[in-house]
Amino acid sequence: MSAPIKFPFRPRGSQPREDTTPKRGLRRYLLELKESNKEFWLSGHALFKLLTLGCMVSALDYFESMRPHPVLILLICMEAAICIFFIFLNTLAINRYILFVFWPMADIFNSLFSCVFLGGGIYFAFKARRLLPKPYLTAMILMGAAAICCFIDMLLQFQHFRGLRLRKW
Secondary structure, eight states, X not given: OOOOOOOOOXXXXXXXXXXXXXXXXXXXHHHHHHHHSHHHHHSSHXXXXXXXXXXXXXXXXXXXXXXXXXXXXXXXXXXXXXXXXXXXXXXXXXXXXXXXXXXXXXXXXXXXXXXXXXHHHHHHHHHHOSSOOHHHHHHHHHHHHHHHHXXXXXXXXXXXXXXXXXXOO
């Protein structure tokens, strides 16, 4: 005779546990918020997004004291607004509800274009003035630091694609 099959211990009369995960409403959103933005904050994306934003705000402050070309102010404000958008998007888990956009790819393109635009802004700022006062030069260096942070953030985003495989038709 074979040995009897042992099942995990369950007291008599107890029912198996049901899934207690909330299915809808605010409780579900709070659970998703807690689970979804851990990767954003712990993997380094948030750090480099905040460093980029800090460098751009500081550069904007230095440029405002010098009256530079309005294109430089517009460029930095636009990039700062887009950076704030992606920080809010990842922090509040909004990307889970907008499924028709592949957000990691959008974030990679945003980082790439931010890096290129900030590099172009540095070139334009250098060509726009013959004399480079200290605040102006500091603002250009901060724009360069923001561009480098965007590039590092783009490299960090590629880790998302390591486990993905292409579908064969």
